[in-house]
Amino acid sequence: MLNDPTFDLSTVAARSASVDGQLDAALRAEAEQFLYREARLLDTRAFDAWLDLWTPDGMYWLPHEPGQTSARDHISLFWEDATLREVRARRLSNARNWSQQPPTRTARLVGNVIVDGHDEAGRLIVHSTxxxxxxxxxxxxxxxxxxxxxxxxxxxxxxxxxxxxxxNSTDAFANLEVFL
Structure with missing residues (x-):
């Protein structure tokens, strides 16, 4: 996984998602709904359903440096595979976890959704804030x-x-416990 160039965003060669404007709008709307649903699952602490949104080989990455192109060659805030995501989800939902007494509550706002095309493997690239x-x-x-x-x-x-x-990825943080 760490040698997979598809995780290095500097190698992404996005190609148009569609030449048809209506198809683009429908695809963007579907992408927006997917991102909104993901945010809602995290905000309601529905971690099992959120974990089900992932491919088995999917990676969750929070780079430390702006413009960082590799998780392997530089420290990251998070670089989590399926096992690490599940461990964190279980820790967050464990009633005996002292760092979640009281549990963290979140509200997410997802915006500026842009469908940027597909990567070389055919995966849809979606950017948002x-x-x-x-x-x-x-x-x-x-x-x-x-x-x-x-x-x-x-x-x-x-x-x-x-x-x-x-x-502010290079800032000093108090614990980042929840998924972003």
Whole structure:
């Protein structure tokens, strides 16, 4: 997985999602609904349903550096495969987890959704902005640019890559526990 060039966004050669404007609008609307549903699942702490949105080999990535092109060659805030996502989801929902007493509550705002085409493997590339307001004994807001690579070939869309570039990624953070 770490050697997979499809995770390096500098190698993405996006090609037009469609030449038909109506198809583009319908595809963008479907992509928006997918991103909104993902946000809702996270905000309602429906982690099992959120984990089901992923391909088995999908990766969740929060780079540390702006413009970072590789998770392997530089430290990242998160670089999680299916196992690490599941471990974190279980920890967040465990009633004995002291760092979630009280549980973190979030509200996400997803916007500026752009369907940017397909990568070389045929996965749909979707860019968006994300604002997450988080509360647990205090409130903070996180914001960033998000890139999803979505496998749209089956009956249900699946996330192959979710990259969140926080606007303050190089800042010193209190624990980032929840998924963004």
């Amino acid at each position: 994300l604002f997450v307001t988080e509360w647990r004994l205090g409130q903070r807001t996180l914001a960033g640019l998000v890139t999803h690579k979505l496998d749209t070939r089956g009956d249900e869309w699946k996330i192959y890559l979710k990259r969140v570039d926080l606007i």
